[in-house]
Amino acid sequence: LTPFSKLSIKIRDYLLFDSSNIISNKQLELENKNSSNYYSSKQWNDLIENSKKDDYVIIDVRNKYETKIGSFVNSIDPNMLSVREGIKDIEKIVEENKSKKILIYCTGGIRCAKVGPYLKQKGHSNIYQLKYGIQQYIRDIKDKQLKNHFRGALYVFDNRIKEEI
Numbered sequence: 001l002t003p004f005s006k007l008s009i010k011i012r013d014y015l016l017f018d019s020s021n022i023i024s025n026k027q028l029e030l031e032n033k034n035s036s037n038y039y040s041s042k043q044w045n046d047l048i049e050n051s052k053k054d055d056y057v058i059i060d061v062r063n064k065y066e067t068k069i070g071s072f073v074n075s076i077d078p079n080m081l082s083v084r085e086g087i088k089d090i091e092k093i094v095e096e097n098k099s100k101k102i103l104i105y106c107t108g109g110i111r112c113a114k115v116g117p118y119l120k121q122k123g124h125s126n127i128y129q130l131k132y133g134i135q136q137y138i139r140d141i142k143d144k145q146l147k148n149h150f151r152g153a154l155y156v157f158d159n160r161i162k163e164e165i
Contacts, residue, residue, distance in 0.1 A: 037116065038131040039103070041140035047101070047128075048073075048149055056101040059093055061086075061111050062155070069162050070152025072105065083111055090115065094124050105130040105137075107154065138165055 039047065047056060058075040060067050067077045076093055080086025094102050102119070104127060106112045112129040119127045130137060134154050141148045153162035 037120075037128045039128050040131050041137045041146055042144065044103070044130050044137070045146050045149060047103070049147065051101075054100070056103055057093070057097040058103045058105070059090060061090065061104050061106045061115050066107065066155035069155045070150060070165065073149050073151055075105075083115060087115070087118070091119070091122065094119055094127075098124065098126070100126070102127050103130070104128070105133060107133050108135050109133040138163075 048058075053074065058072050060071050060075045060077050061083060063081055064077065064079050067079075071077065078086045078089040078093065080089060083090075102124065104112050104115055104119075106115075109129065109132045112133065116127050116129045134150060137150060138154065140146055141150075148165065150165060153164050156163050
């Protein structure tokens, strides 16, 4: 079972989460440039290892196929087919945990680069993204001998389907 039967890439001037939330790519790029809420793999681990579980929440912003194969320990799975479909669920999770640090992650950082600024635009300042996503995290745990808090495998978008960690 593969979630994508046909790959189609289209360049758009905007990001559309739903019909009421249209954000221009230029607006998101500006927000990202001004954002300092990126955590390196080491900072991500430091927070997980040195904070009380009640101080933060981890949200997986990938689709349910990717999440099923692997995820961070104690992360929340919005069980979505796409960010567009699941953005309201992500917003609800963030709103329910607004007093905590909100950690978001995805495969390579691209979806987080869209979701993070979107959530900030909605008034949430405590959003922290795993810099360069799980792909960089995997390299860092190997190269820098960091503790691995990711369980399972990483979904990859080729014939391999997943990359064992």
